[in-house]
Amino acid sequence: MFWAGIEKLENIKVLVVDDEDEVRNAMVEFLSQEGYDVYYAKNGIEGLKKVLEIEPDVVLIDYLMPGMDGISLCKAIKNNSETVDIGVILITGVDDLEVRIKGLEAGADDFLNKPFLIPELKARIRSLSKIKKYRDFLKTYQETLEAEVEKKTSDLLKAHLKLQKAYEEIKELSLEIIYRLAKAAEYKDKYTGFHIQRISTYCVKIAESLGLSKDQIDLLKYSSPLHDIGKLGIPEKILTKPGTLNKFEREIIKKHTLIGAKILEGSKIKYLKVAEKIALFHHEKWDGSGYPYGLKGTKIPLFARITAIADVFDALTTDRPYRKALSISEALEIIKNLSRTHFDPELVKVFLKIKNQIVEIKNTFKDEDLKSEKSFLEFFP
Numbered sequence: 001m002f003w004a005g006i007e008k009l010e011n012i013k014v015l016v017v018d019d020e021d022e023v024r025n026a027m028v029e030f031l032s033q034e035g036y037d038v039y040y041a042k043n044g045i046e047g048l049k050k051v052l053e054i055e056p057d058v059v060l061i062d063y064l065m066p067g068m069d070g071i072s073l074c075k076a077i078k079n080n081s082e083t084v085d086i087g088v089i090l091i092t093g094v095d096d097l098e099v100r101i102k103g104l105e106a107g108a109d110d111f112l113n114k115p116f117l118i119p120e121l122k123a124r125i126r127s128l129s130k131i132k133k134y135r136d137f138l139k140t141y142q143e144t145l146e147a148e149v150e151k152k153t154s155d156l157l158k159a160h161l162k163l164q165k166a167y168e169e170i171k172e173l174s175l176e177i178i179y180r181l182a183k184a185a186e187y188k189d190k191y192t193g194f195h196i197q198r199i200s201t202y203c204v205k206i207a208e209s210l211g212l213s214k215d216q217i218d219l220l221k222y223s224s225p226l227h228d229i230g231k232l233g234i235p236e237k238i239l240t241k242p243g244t245l246n247k248f249e250r251e252i253i254k255k256h257t258l259i260g261a262k263i264l265e266g267s268k269i270k271y272l273k274v275a276e277k278i279a280l281f282h283h284e285k286w287d288g289s290g291y292p293y294g295l296k297g298t299k300i301p302l303f304a305r306i307t308a309i310a311d312v313f314d315a316l317t318t319d320r321p322y323r324k325a326l327s328i329s330e331a332l333e334i335i336k337n338l339s340r341t342h343f344d345p346e347l348v349k350v351f352l353k354i355k356n357q358i359v360e361i362k363n364t365f366k367d368e369d370l371k372s373e374k375s376f377l378e379f380f381p
C-alpha cells in the first residue's frame with residue numbers, strides 16, 4: 001500500500017536547504033508542481049530545526065552555506081537516531097571529489113552537481129523517498145510485531161497465572177480432603193489427638209534428613225496422615241478397648257491396613273496413590289514378621305518404612321487406653337532395640353540423629369492443646 005503512495009508522490013516531504021534564494025526558490029517551485037510536500041530553509045541551523053520539526057523524507061542540502069555548512073548539517077542528521085533514515089542529497093560543485101568524500105563520511109546518501117538537470121533531481125528524490133518510506137514501513141512493522149509479541153507474552157503469562165491458581169486450588173482441595181479423611185478416621189480412635197499432625201511432621205524430618213527431594217517430601221507429608229484411614233472399618237469397641245486385645249480382636253485390628261488400601265485404591269491423585277501404599281504397608285516389619293503380607297527389608301516401600309517408625313514412636317509417647325505414655329528417652333531406646341527386627345536400621349540411625357527435632361515436634365503438637373486445635377491450613381502450610 002505504501003508503494004502506491006510513493007508512486008503518486010503523496011505525503012512525501014522534501015526539505016530544501018540552500019542559502020541562494022534563486023536556486024532554492026526554483027527547486028521549491030518545481031518540486032511543488034511535481035506534487036511533493038515541500039519545505040525550505042535558508043541556512044544550516046534553520047535546516048536542522050526544520051528537520052526535527054517536519055521529519056522530511058528527503059533533504060536537499062547545498063554544500064556551500066555560511067555558518068553550518070552542508071557537511072555539518074548532514075552529520076547532525078545522520079548522527080541522530082530519530083533522523084538517521086532521512087535521505088540526504090548533498091548538492092556540490094562540479095567534480096569536487098574532496099567534498100564528496102567528506103559527504104560520504106558524513107553519511108550523505110546521494111550527490112547532485114551544480115548545475116543539475118531536472119530529470120536527475122527527480123530520479124534521485126524518487127529513489128531516496130522510496131527507500132525512506134520502505135525504512136519507515138519496516139520500523140512500523142517491527143514496532144507492530146514487538147507490540148504483538150509483548151501482548152502475546154502478556155496473554156501467556158496471564159494464562160499461566162490462571163493455570164497456577166487453578167492448580168493451587170486443586171491442590172488445596174486435595175489436601176483438605178486428605179486432612180478431613182484423616183480426621184474422620186481419628187474420630188473413631190479418640191485417644192490419638194494430634195497423632196496425624198505429628199506423624200506427618202516426623203516423617204518430613206526423617207525424609208529431609210535422608211536428603212529426599214522437595215517433591216518426595218511433599219508427597220510423604222500429605223499422604224502419611226492417611227496411614228490409619230482403614231480404622232474407619234474397624235469396630236469402635238475394639239479400637240478403644242481399655243484392656244489387652246484377644247487374638248481375634250488383634251486380627252480384626254490388622255485388617256485396617258487392607259481396608260485403608262481399599263478405601264484409597266484407584267485414585268489418580270498422587271497423594272492418595274502414595275497414601276494407599278503407606279496404609280497397606282505401614283505395619284510391615286524389616287525382618288518380615290509384620291502384616292498384612294510379611295514383606296521384608298527394602299521390599300517394604302520406603303515411605304511405609306518411614307511412617308512405621310513415626311507411628312510407633314508416637315504411639316509409645318502418647319497415652320493409650322491400656323497404658324500411660326512413655327518418656328521420649330524410653331521410646332527412643334525401644335526404637336533403637338527394634339532396629340533390624342521391626343525397623344529399617346538406616347532409618348533408625350536417622351531418627352536417633354534428629355532426636356532434638358523430634359522433641360520439638362512433640363512439644364508443638366501436644367494433645368493437651370486439643371482445645372486450640374489448628375486449622376488444616378496451619379497444619380498444611
Ligand SMILES: [Fe+2]
Pocket residue numbers: 227228256282283
Ligand atoms: Fe496403623
